[in-house]
Amino acid sequence: MKKAARMLLVLAGAAGAAQAQAQAAVRIYGIMDAAIVGERGGKEGAVTKVTSGAAAASRIGFKGSEDLGGGLSAFYTLEMGVKIDSGQVDATGTLFNRQALVGLKGGFGAVALGRQYTPWHNTLVQVIDPFNTGYAGTAKNLFPHFGSNIRTSNTVTWFSPRVRGLDVELAYSAGEQSDSSGKRQFGGAVGFVDGPLTLRLAYNSRNGDAASGFVRSRNTLLGAQYRLTSLTLHAGYGIDRGPDASPLGNPNNPYGGVAPTPSSDGREVLLGVAVPIGQGKLMASVMHKDDRTAFNQDGSSWGIGYLHALSKRTGLYASYAHIRNRNGAGFTVANNTEAGTGNTGYNLGIRHSF
Template identity: 65%
Template sequence: MKAGTQVAIALGLLGASAAAQAQTNVTIYGIMDAAFVGERGGSAGHVNKITSGAGSASRLGFRGTEQLGDGLSAFFTLESGPRIDTGALDANNVLFNRQAFVGLKGKAGSVALGRQYTPWHQALAQVADPFGTGYAGTSKNLFPDSGANVRTSNTVTYSAPTVAGVTVDLAYSLGELAHSADGRQYGGAIGYANGPLNLRLAYNNKNAETLQPGGRTGRNTLLAANYDLKFVKLFAGFNVDKGFNSAPFGNANNPYGGVRPTASTDGRELLLGISAPIGAGTLMASVMHKDDRTAFNQDANAWGIGYLYALSKRSGVYAAYGHINNKNGAGYTVANNSESGSGNTGYNLGLRHTF
């Protein structure tokens, strides 16, 4: 082969490689979060530990997009949950336990298939809760933000294009059991964001895996809002739970001993909160109320406060405190982003780095 031909081939390969790079984008991202956590008030007594992901769950992820032409693109996300305290995974034998999906995005919106967040959880974390469902003040303390309410496998989602500030998200998860309705879950959210105002209404419906035709359903309906006044941001969330397993306890292991509490199948949760820039950091605070409308009347009140101090654009230290007042034998515990907690009081002192 002549030298000129070799050079031409090499230049052609370089050009093809450059074109491919221009069309494809893959990003490695993550959060590394570790904290000293203290828990009090449960039958386990005083618990002190180093925890991974108290503020924001630690994660290592890969996301990518490829431009396919005519406004159409392919995308994917693979996200794992490493524990900084031990080096283990959040879920045994599941590498990408947090998110794993692939999809297409075009002028008519985007469709994705795989393991994904529910629209209900996204409304709680992104709109209603000043703690973003993390730290000792998390909305998880009273809101049913755990298990399949947070993310689901075997899921198809659709997100419509934003029009005049209006967003629409839909999700359907296949139970993949003998009876098609068993284990299935569906939900959606409609939102409006314009200037300082952010509103979102979300719904979640899940069938228990009873292996009986039709199963038993649990439903969650959340109205979330925040309003940015610049010097302070106001947050609010109101949620209605109805039906079997609609509001399971974050810690279902009877953390206070004695008579085991009964998870509500007819309840309401209310959250009011604020966040405010103070110095080089952000102050977060909220108060919550659980109204159990069953015969057990196991209500609860909770409050939390926290401060995230920025060391840089990507690193920060934080402190947070949360407390719950359980009534009539209720079993709610002070959680954080990655753990359900063991008592009615908890605090975190941590360090978070994002990349």
């Protein structure tokens, strides 16, 4: 009896140690970002305000993993957006609007279910845009980076292992409407990495609802990145087709004249560079939007920014961008969190990660 009791104590201690080890894998992380943002050239006139998340959306998140043995592990992420300027949950009002997922990882890659980023978004932010879709110079100024192009709910994803430089990413999102095809979305990406060169081709397709006749919109994105000793070169080319393929960040006609119309057939191109300078990084890009519809509402933009590192976690930044709109186009200088109100904008801010 005493031997059995001692065995139970040993097993309980081992279980406690294993639980402690598993809990040690849980991580709380986040970004606190706030900036003075100035906007000019829109119908609101000259706007100056304090904004949360101009460079990178302010957030707090929880990540965890558990080793299940045999090369298999479970993982999860819960991430919510916060507004540093007001202390509120982000504008969506949903607690874990940014990410909420659980999955398994092993030799087959990683499979996850929940609210997740699209392969299209991952390509734009990780490969193409030197601003990582933040700051006034963000690729969001001309690339269709709003709504379900960024992240989707009810999503199943698979990330393959990288083999000989190649990897694959797939995503399927159920619309969860009475008609199974309504709001359904799927996409994928194929990537290749060879030393300093990264190439990635991404695709995103989504259906409308019954009111729109389930009309499909598609976005294709080709990105390239080349890392040199002293700088990193970025390039991207996008193709958009369909009624909801290129939603405007701010559709409220900020310039007058012909009302801005979302393009149902467009092309975008970006060339950019990131250069380490001193304790920070200089970022710059030029972009062009070619609207191939009868409205011909093209746009061209340029942006420049600098992030100065005070430490590994804290930095100060400044960014400026300008857009030239044609034929009544309504493109606005955005940042990571807001769509913007004018065709010229700047950010002066501080960000801290933990």
